[in-house]
Amino acid sequence: MSTFTFNWIIACIAMVLSFLFSIINNTFFTSMIRSLIAxxxxxxxxxGIRWLLHIALKDIDVNPNKDSDNKGAYVDMTTPEDDQIPQLSFSESEKDNLDPKKMALFMRKYSED
Known part of the structure; x- marks a missing residue:
């Protein structure tokens, strides 16, 4: 069913209902005008509603390899491999005597990446 047909059917139903509820208290001419307005x-x-729904539900092409206007629409959710993660490697004797300045320097260095 096309947009025009759907809108036509909804508008006709609204027109008939408006006429039926309006004819009870108004003249025929007033009821016809109100049903035409409806x-x-x-x-x-x-x-308007179908246009907004079309815009809101439109499929977005989320291809990270394609240069398009969808920048920022693709988020890489893969976790890094173990060799890409910086590791604190201390010997047993160094673990007891950790220097706070060295730790702060290490944290500053790897938090910038």
Whole structure:
């Protein structure tokens, strides 16, 4: 079903319901005008809602190798290998006598990467 057909059906239903509820308390001419206004409003609002849904649900191509306007849309969630992670390697004697200045220097150096 196309957008036009869907909007046409929704607007016609709104027009009929508006006419039926309006004819009880109003004249025929007033009820027709109000139902026509309801038709126009529902028809245009239907287009707006379907357009917004189309924009919101549009598929985004998330290919990290392709240069496009989707920069920042791809996040690499893989974990680094063990050889890429900096390791603190101290001998048993150094573990007891850790220098706070050396530790601070180490942390500053690897926190910048």
């Amino acid at each position: 038709f126009i409003l529902f028809f245009t609002i239907g287009f």
